[in-house]
Every structure is written in C-alpha cells, then in structure tokens.
Amino acid sequence: MKPSELQSLIQKLIDGEISAEEFSALDDELARSAEARETYRLFTGLHSGLVRRGEIDAAIHSGPVVPIDRVMALQRRRVARISLLASAAAIVLTGLALWMTMTPETPSVFASVKTTPGSVFTLTHADGAKSSTGTLIHPGSTVRLDHGVAEFDLPHRVRAVLEAPTTMTLVDERTVQLGRGRGFFEVASAEGHGFTVETPDQRIVDLGTAFGVEVSNSTGHAYLYIVEGSVRIDALDGQPGPTLNAPRSVGLLGASVDNEIVDSPVEFARSLPPKVETVFVEDFESGLLANRDYSVIIDRNAVRDLDGNRFAGIPEKNPWKFSTALPTPASIEVVSYAYDGGHPPSDQPSAHQPSGSPAGLFLDPLNSKLTDGNPGASSGWKSGSYVGFGDNGDISDPQITFDLGEARPIDEISCSVYENLPHAVAVSASMDGEVFSVPVQIDWEQTQGNPTTLRLDVSTWSPARFWRLKFSHPTQWMFLGEVTFAAPPPVAIGDPPHLVPDRAEPTPDKSALAIVSLNPPLNSSSSGSLGQLVLHFNQPVRFGTGRVIVRTVGGGNPSEIVIGSQRTSIHESDLFVAPPMDLPDGAKAIGYPAAWQSPLPVVFHNPSGTGESYRGDEFADNEPARGEPGAMKGPSLLSLSGAHHRHPIRRKVGTIALGHRYTVSLGIGNRGGSGRDHFLGYDIRIISGGTVLARLTGDSPPGPPGTVTDVGLSCDSASLPEGVTPGDTIEVQIAPLAPIPPGPGYLDIDHLKLTRVGR
Amino acid sequence: MPFRKRQPDELQAYVQQMIAHQDKLRAFIYSLMPGSPHVADVLQNTNAVLWQKRARFAADTNFTAWAFKIARYQVMHQFDRDKRDGNLVFSESTIERIADDTPQDGSHDRLLRALETCLGKLSDPQRSLINARYTPGNSLEKHAESLGRTPGSLRIALFRIRDSLKRCIEQTVAEESA
Numbered sequence: 001m002k003p004s005e006l007q008s009l010i011q012k013l014i015d016g017e018i019s020a021e022e023f024s025a026l027d028d029e030l031a032r033s034a035e036a037r038e039t040y041r042l043f044t045g046l047h048s049g050l051v052r053r054g055e056i057d058a059a060i061h062s063g064p065v066v067p068i069d070r071v072m073a074l075q076r077r078r079v080a081r082i083s084l085l086a087s088a089a090a091i092v093l094t095g096l097a098l099w100m101t102m103t104p105e106t107p108s109v110f111a112s113v114k115t116t117p118g119s120v121f122t123l124t125h126a127d128g129a130k131s132s133t134g135t136l137i138h139p140g141s142t143v144r145l146d147h148g149v150a151e152f153d154l155p156h157r158v159r160a161v162l163e164a165p166t167t168m169t170l171v172d173e174r175t176v177q178l179g180r181g182r183g184f185f186e187v188a189s190a191e192g193h194g195f196t197v198e199t200p201d202q203r204i205v206d207l208g209t210a211f212g213v214e215v216s217n218s219t220g221h222a223y224l225y226i227v228e229g230s231v232r233i234d235a236l237d238g239q240p241g242p243t244l245n246a247p248r249s250v251g252l253l254g255a256s257v258d259n260e261i262v263d264s265p266v267e268f269a270r271s272l273p274p275k276v277e278t279v280f281v282e283d284f285e286s287g288l289l290a291n292r293d294y295s296v297i298i299d300r301n302a303v304r305d306l307d308g309n310r311f312a313g314i315p316e317k318n319p320w321k322f323s324t325a326l327p328t329p330a331s332i333e334v335v336s337y338a339y340d341g342g343h344p345p346s347d348q349p350s351a352h353q354p355s356g357s358p359a360g361l362f363l364d365p366l367n368s369k370l371t372d373g374n375p376g377a378s379s380g381w382k383s384g385s386y387v388g389f390g391d392n393g394d395i396s397d398p399q400i401t402f403d404l405g406e407a408r409p410i411d412e413i414s415c416s417v418y419e420n421l422p423h424a425v426a427v428s429a430s431m432d433g434e435v436f437s438v439p440v441q442i443d444w445e446q447t448q449g450n451p452t453t454l455r456l457d458v459s460t461w462s463p464a465r466f467w468r469l470k471f472s473h474p475t476q477w478m479f480l481g482e483v484t485f486a487a488p489p490p491v492a493i494g495d496p497p498h499l500v501p502d503r504a505e506p507t508p509d510k511s512a513l514a515i516v517s518l519n520p521p522l523n524s525s526s527s528g529s530l531g532q533l534v535l536h537f538n539q540p541v542r543f544g545t546g547r548v549i550v551r552t553v554g555g556g557n558p559s560e561i562v563i564g565s566q567r568t569s570i571h572e573s574d575l576f577v578a579p580p581m582d583l584p585d586g587a588k589a590i591g592y593p594a595a596w597q598s599p600l601p602v603v604f605h606n607p608s609g610t611g612e613s614y615r616g617d618e619f620a621d622n623e624p625a626r627g628e629p630g631a632m633k634g635p636s637l638l639s640l641s642g643a644h645h646r647h648p649i650r651r652k653v654g655t656i657a658l659g660h661r662y663t664v665s666l667g668i669g670n671r672g673g674s675g676r677d678h679f680l681g682y683d684i685r686i687i688s689g690g691t692v693l694a695r696l697t698g699d700s701p702p703g704p705p706g707t708v709t710d711v712g713l714s715c716d717s718a719s720l721p722e723g724v725t726p727g728d729t730i731e732v733q734i735a736p737l738a739p740i741p742p743g744p745g746y747l748d749i750d751h752l753k754l755t756r757v758g759r
Numbered sequence: 760m761p762f763r764k765r766q767p768d769e770l771q772a773y774v775q776q777m778i779a780h781q782d783k784l785r786a787f788i789y790s791l792m793p794g795s796p797h798v799a800d801v802l803q804n805t806n807a808v809l810w811q812k813r814a815r816f817a818a819d820t821n822f823t824a825w826a827f828k829i830a831r832y833q834v835m836h837q838f839d840r841d842k843r844d845g846n847l848v849f850s851e852s853t854i855e856r857i858a859d860d861t862p863q864d865g866s867h868d869r870l871l872r873a874l875e876t877c878l879g880k881l882s883d884p885q886r887s888l889i890n891a892r893y894t895p896g897n898s899l900e901k902h903a904e905s906l907g908r909t910p911g912s913l914r915i916a917l918f919r920i921r922d923s924l925k926r927c928i929e930q931t932v933a934e935e936s937a
Contacts, residue, residue, distance in 0.1 A: 007918075011917075011918050011921060011922075013793050014793045014794050014921075016794040020847060030849070030856065034856075034860065040857070043921065044789045044793050046925055047789060048786040048789040049871050049874045051785075051893055052785065053878075053893065054890070054895060058896065543880075560934075561934070562931075564880050565880075565931060565934065566879075580934060
C-alpha cells in the first residue's frame with residue numbers, strides 16, 4: 001500500500017468515514033507492516049492529543065479557575081502547558097477522595113487553594129512530601145509560587161492572594177510565614193482578628209483589616225501597605241510594637257517603621273486574574289560553537305516571499321561558509337609606570353647583558369614599552385622590550401606599577417619572563433593598592449632558560465587604574481618584557497550586528513526574492529556572535545518547506561533544521577535559524593547561545609551525573625530520567641564562568657504592556673564543589689533601555705549541592721521608573737555576581753521563563 | 760495473589776501513577792479503537808478496574824505494562840459489544856501487533872510536547888479548523904457553514920493539516936532526541 005493511501009485510510013478511520021472494504025484493507029496492512037503501524041501510531045497519537053486538547057480548551061472557556069488538585073496532579077508532568085489543564089479522569093479523583101476517607105491519620109482540610117491557569121508552583125508538606133493531595137493544605141504546608149497567582153481561603157474568613165515569586169508557609173490556623181514575595185491579606189470577620197503574617201524580621205498582626213505585604217527577594221526587608229483598618233507590628237519574639245492605621249505604606253525595620261513610602265503606586269492582586277501568559281521561554285539548548293568552521297546549505301523553496309515566489313536556496317556546491325573565532329581581547333596602553341626595587345627606572349635603552357649590572361628599568365622610546373634594549377639577541381631572544389632585574393644585594397621583591405590613566409577593566413595581563421639561572425621566580429599582580437593577587441610561578445625546569453609568557457587571569461577583578469606586578473626572589477638576573485594589559489572584548493549590546501551586504505548580486509528583476517546579506521557574513525571569521533544564523537532578504541518573507549543543514553567542518557553529524565520548526569523564525573525580511581547544540585551526555589562545548597547578546601563565548605554543559613559535580617542518575621540522559629532534574633529543562637546547562645564573568649548575557653524578550661506584572665524564573669545549578677567549582681553568585685536583571693526594573697542577586701546557590709533550583713524576580717508596569725513607559729522593550733540580563741575576593745568559579749543557569757499577569 | 764491493605768503512601772503513589780498515565784492510556788486506547796465513540800467509556804472503565812485492583816499491583820513492577828494490559832482487556836470487551844452491533848473492529852492479530860508495538864516509555868509525552876510546538880506553526884484558519892473538529896460542541900459542518908464552504912472541502916483541508924502536523928511532530932521529536 002502506498003504511504004499516501006495508508007495515510008488517507010487512517011485519517012478516514014479517525015474521522016469515522018472509512019468503508020468496510022477500506023477498513024479491511026487497512027487491517028491487513030497494519031497486521032502486515034511494522035512501518036504502517038508506526039505511521040498509524042503517530043496519527044492516532046496526534047488525534048488523541050488533539051481530542052484531549054479540545055477538551056482542555058472547552059474546560060478553559062467554562063471558567064478561569066482550575067482546582068488545585070488537578071493542577072497539582074498534572075503540573076508535575078513535563079508537558080507543562082498541556083498537563084496543567086489536562087483532565088485527570090474523574091474516577092481518579094474519586095479514588096483520591098476514597099483514600100482520604102480511608103486514612104484517619106490524614107489531617108483535616110485546612111485551607112482551600114485556587115490558582116490562575118498557567119501558574120507554576122510546588123506544595124511541600126511538613127513531612128517533606130511534595131504532595132498532590134489537592135486542597136489538603138495544613139499546618140506545615142509550604143507553597144512556592146514561581147509564576148502566576150494563587151488564592152487561599154484560610155480559616156476564620158481570611159483570604160490571601162499571593163503573586164509569584166512568593167514562598168509562604170502555613171504555620172497554624174492564624175499564622176502564615178511569608179519568606180519572600182508578596183501577598184494581599186483580607187480579614188473579613190472579627191474572629192479573624194489576630195491573624196498574623198510572619199516575615200523574616202517581624203510579625204504583622206491584623207486588627208481588622210486588608211493589607212499587602214512584600215518581602216524583598218534580595219534583602220528580606222518587608223514593606224507593608226495598609227488598605228483598610230489597622231495592624232500592629234510585633235517583634236519576632238512576640239513583643240508588641242506600634243499600631244498603624246490605613247491608609248499607610250511603610251518600610252519596616254524589626255518591630256518599627258523604617259521609612260514612609262509616598263508617591264509610589266503599588267498594586268496587589270486581590271483576586272485571581274483570568275490567566276498567566278508566557279512571554280518567553282529559553283532552555284539554552286541552541287547556538288553556535290566557538291572556533292569552528294561552519295558550512296550551511298538551505299533547500300530550494302525553504303522560504304517564499306509574500307506572493308509565494310520561491311527562494312532559490314543555498315546549494316551544496318556553493319555553501320554559506322563562515323568561522324566562529326574565540327575573541328581576542330583588545331590591548332590597553334600603559335600611560336606611565338614606576339619601578340620600586342631599590343633602583344630608579346631609567347628611560348634610556350641599555351645594552352646591558354643578562355649577566356651584567358646594574359639592575360633597573362628601561363624604556364623603549366619607540367614603542368613605549370618596558371625594555372632593556374636587546375638583552376638576549378645573541379641567545380635567540382627576539383629583540384627589544386625587556387626589563388631586567390638583578391640582585392646585587394639590595395633588591396627584594398621588586399615591583400613595577402603601571403598607570404593606565406583611568407580605571408579600566410582588564411581581562412588578562414601577559415608578560416614575557418626570562419630567568420637565566422635555575423631559580424624559581426614568582427610574579428603576582430595587584431590593583432589599586434588592594435591586596436588581591438594572582439601569583440604565578442615559573443620554574444627554571446619549565447623554561448629551560450627560554451623566555452616564557454605568563455598570563456595572569458584577572459578578569460574577575462574590578463576596574464582599576466594602578467596595577468602592580470611584583471616579582472619574588474629574582475636572584476641574579478631576571479628579565480621581564482612585553483607587558484600587555486588586555487581589555488575585555490567590547491560588549492555588543494543592542495540590535496543584531498549590522499547586516500553587511502555581501503552575497504547579493506543586484507538582480508535585474510527587482511521582485512525576485514534574493515538574499516541581501518548573511519550573518520555571520522559569508523567567509524567571515526567573527527568573534528562575538530548572536531549564536532544564530534540570520535538571512536536578510538530583499539523583501540518580507542514567509543516559511544516555505546525544506547531544511548537548513550548546518551555542518552561544522554570536521555565535526556559530527558550535520559544538524560538538519562526544518563523550516564517552520566521552533567528553531568526557525570521570521571521577522572519581516574529576516575529569517576533566523578538557531579542550530580541545536582546537541583551535546584552528548586557528559587560533554588562540554590564553548591559557544592555562543594542563540595539570539596543572546598554574548599560578547600564572549602559561554603560553556604554549554606550536559607552533565608551526566610557521573611562527574612565531579614552534579615552527581616546522580618537523574619542527570620543521565622537515558623529514559624526515564626531524561627537528565628533534567630529540578631529546574632532543568634533540556635539536557636544542557638549554560639555556564640558563565642572564569643574570564644567571562646563580568647560580561648552579562650542579555651536578550652530582548654518582549655515589550656512592556658500596560659497594567660501587567662512580569663515574573664522571571666531561572667534555574668541555577670549548584671555543583672557543590674570548591675576551587676574552580678566555586679559558585680560565583682548570580683545577578684539577574686530585568687531591564688528596559690539602560691534602566692533596571694528589577695534585580696535579584698545572590699552569592700550562594702539557591703538549592704542544595706547537585707541540584708538545579710529556580711530563583712525568581714518580578715516587576716510591575718504600574719510602577720515603572722522614570723523614563724520607562726509601556727511599549728518599551730524588556731530585556732533580561734544574567735551575569736555572575738562580581739565576586740570579592742576574585743577567583744575562578746562558575747554560574748550554571750537553565751530554563752529562563754518570563755510570564756505576565758494582567759491586572 | 761492475597762489481598763493486603765495498602766499503606767497510605769503506597770496508595771498515594773498508586774494514584775499518582777494513575778494520574779500520570781492518563782494521557783498514555785488514552786492514546787493507547789485511541790490507537791486500538793480510533794474513530795470509536797466509546798474511547799472515553801473504555802478509559803473510564805480502565806480507570807475503574809485499575810482502582811479496584813490496586814491491592815493486586817506490586818509496587819516495584821511496571822505500572823505502564825499493568826495499566827496497558829487492563830486497558831487492552833477493556834478494549835476487547837468493547838469490541839465484543841461493537842461486533843454484536845455490527846461495527847468495524849480490527850482483527851485480533853492486528854490489535855495484538857499494535858499493542859505490542861506501542862512504546863511504554865516517554866514517547867507519547869514527547870509527541871504531546873511536539874504537538875504543542877507544531878500547533879503554534881499553524882495559520883489562524885488552520886487552527887480554527889482544528890478547533891472546529893476537536894473542541895466539544897463544535898463541528899466541521901458548523902464551521903463550514905460559517906465559512907460558506909462545504910464540509911467536504913474542509914475535510915480535505917483537515918487531512919492536510921493533520922499530515923503536516925504529523926511531519927512536524929516527527930521532525931521535532933527527531934530534533935529533540937538527535
């Protein structure tokens with residue numbers, strides 16, 4: 001049977017329109033051919049999925065509120081959006097109810113919870129179990145809301161509405177603990193008086209009221225917004241504090257008012273909004289590898305113009321080739337320098353020999369570099385640019401101070417060092433008189449008398465004006481030359497790089513669909529990349545049918561990307577293609593994340609769970625674990641580490657809509673190690689233009705060792721800073737936290753999600 | 760096998776398994792009786808039997824295999840009724856092969872996830888056609904009337920959409936697992 005005939009019969013069967021004769025033919029074919037059964041399985045799976053989806057849609061339109069038991073039961077599954085609304089069969093829920101009545105030790109129902117569809121949260125009970133027992137929330141239960149809004153009906157007619165990201169624990173029937181985040185509390189009856197919200201530094205006691213509380217995710221400081229009635233602020237030990245009356249908004253410090261909040265509009269959700277919209281999701285699973293030669297071909301007809309005219313494609317015999325480089329840091333000029341070692345520097349080149357004297361510092365007037373002239377030309381040194389130190393009895397730990405003119409960020413200091421006698425020498429760098437130092441040791445054994453280039457990685461240091469190199473134990477003679485300070489590569493921020501016409505031949509027929517430019521450009525070698533392919537056409541385009549085939553020269557299997565799949569997108573005249581990273585389990589690769597502004601390459605890492613870090617079977621990619629524990633999605637993590645630390649990755653993810661609250665969650669990994677596995681901390685910002693709308697920092701991992709755990713932050717378009725208005729762009733920026741003291745380390749991230757909730 | 764009273768946490772795990780298997784079970788039942796109006800009944804009966812037999816399930820054995828076995832019996836029961844009513848049913852050997860070929864891993868979840876992605880690629884008219892076919896209360900006929908087209912022409916369009924969804928799903932799943 002031909003495939004087309006088979007498919008037609010299967011579809012007729014699905015729609016109940018198959019004839020007896022056709023049915024019999026199909027039955028025979030399915031019994032006979034495994035291939036036919038595979039096609040059949042796909043169609044029926046598709047059909048089943050669509051039926052289910054239709055039922056879900058019908059359920060959504062019948063009301064915005066989804067009972068939490070359904071949500072809980074289904075949320076744990078990975079098919080988040082579908083699962084959230086899937087209909088767990090009624091019999092299962094009956095089963096649950098039966099079980100509850102069968103087990104007398106089950107605590108009684110304490111509070112009922114509803115959430116807005118699309119909310120993401122977990123519920124943990126006092127015994128540590130992450131339970132799906134629906135509305136059974138009792139003392140000790142903690143709700144962690146990552147996205148969306150949840151409403152609690154508590155005893156004594158107390159109502160609480162939480163907005164993500166928020167963590168709240170029910171302590172007893174009159175007390176909740178708000179660890180972080182925001183909630184609106186309404187006490188509708190006199191018997192509810194005394195209801196208490198415990199924050200990290202105080203207890204907020206209701207005296208008949210409605211109020212909002214916000215606990216800063218970063219600092220733990222609490223802010224109180226009294227809408228009606230009055231509340232009392234008690235100390236954590238219960239010592240009564242001041243009573244405040246509505247309307248009043250204050251920042252709290254222990255059991256007292258720290259500051260009044262005036263002219264700052266703050267809105268709390270007081271009921272469940274109809275839905276949570278997902279604005280942007282990123283799993284960091286695609287991009288371009290650094291330092292590779294790429295070759296790309298595109299099928300004919302993969303793209304069409306709006307009239308349906310076809311694009312001729314990029315053929316195999318003339319592929320789009322480009323290379324991705326590792327970026328080279330730019331050099332910084334030294335304005336002046338000083339020598340401190342007992343001998344004044346000289347500004348005259350000298351012709352001294354390594355074995356001679358005196359010690360000193362010499363300037364090469366031609367290139368403004370430190371030099372001793374040509375100390376070792378006879379022994380094969382390249383000429384020029386060396387400074388010599390000698391020990392004639394009164395030098396200890398000589399130092400050279402470099403003045404850069406202004407405080408500059410430095411990635412790396414490199415210097416050529418020559419030790420002409422078998423003694424070890426150590427070089428260390430420090431900045432602006434501070435004590436941080438990066439010692440580097442060289443041994444005679446290693447150099448064998450040849451000049452050695454030392455590279456000091458100082459990328460994690462703050463910008464500084466004065467840098468000092470210090471040399472320990474330079475016995476007899478030691479030479480230092482060609483000291484350079486490398487600046488970080490320029491940070492590319494803003495729109496994609498200007499698309500330079502290169503491939504286009506002016507076409508006689510203006511209406512013919514043609515490429516105007518490619519990015520990365522044809523035959524280019526580019527550092528700093530958006531990690532994706534951009535084809536800029538001479539007119540607006542839409543998807544045709546076909547594939548983009550991306551090869552790395554000498555690499556593994558080519559990636560075939562289907563036009564129209566989630567890895568492709570079109571914006572007006574531009575086609576964007578994000579090649580999959582596809583790392584095998586346990587592998588790491590340096591590359592650029594697709595569509596992110598990343599001036600320096602990052603590390604893609606697919607932990608297998610068997611390494612030094614991330615131990616555990618759940619990181620292995622085989623079924624059923626899928627290698628995606630905790631907040632991970634997809635097999636790989638993105639690591640920002642080492643030299644890349646000061647440079648954030650950033651991306652535009654949408655525009656600000658009027659009257660919405662935006663929430664970002666991001667998974668952060670904890671390798672649980674030390675040394676190179678030192679956790680650098682995180683600095684996540686929601687920004688618009690250059691203005692920070694929300695920022696979350698942390699210097700320790702949010703979850704235990706070997707886990708990936710979500711952190712969250714939010715901002716509200718009702719309270720935008722001056723200069724930012726609805727319609728402006730929203731960007732997300734992620735960087736390790738500037739560490740002090742500096743050192744190597746990592747920040748592993750995964751699964752960024754941005755949602756918004758309308759008021 | 761002797762009955763024994765299950766501990767609450769075992770029961771909870773069992774219920775969780777039941778919930779977690781709903782989609783897989785439904786897809787499995789659909790694959791054995793597509794186009795039948797009785798899929799929901801069979802799924803419900805399967806759940807009822809799963810619940811009745813909870814005490815017989817050994818916690819460390821394969822729940823999927825257990826649930827599929829029960830579902831298959833329920834499908835066969837329904838087939839007996841369908842045969843009596845003169846409805847078309849697959850031969851036993853076909854049923855057996857389809858059931859044996861049905862993967863018990865996470866592949867249906869991957870399919871559902873890919874389906875979401877692929878639905879996102881549809882044009883608005885294509886999506887409304889899918890909604891007309893699959894949302895309870897709607898129908899192709901109603902939709903055809905509102906568009907001023909014949910149900911037959913929409914049916915052909917629906918075939919094509921399903922076909923492109925199938926290809927997109929294959930591609931997406933292959934990309935994911937590549």
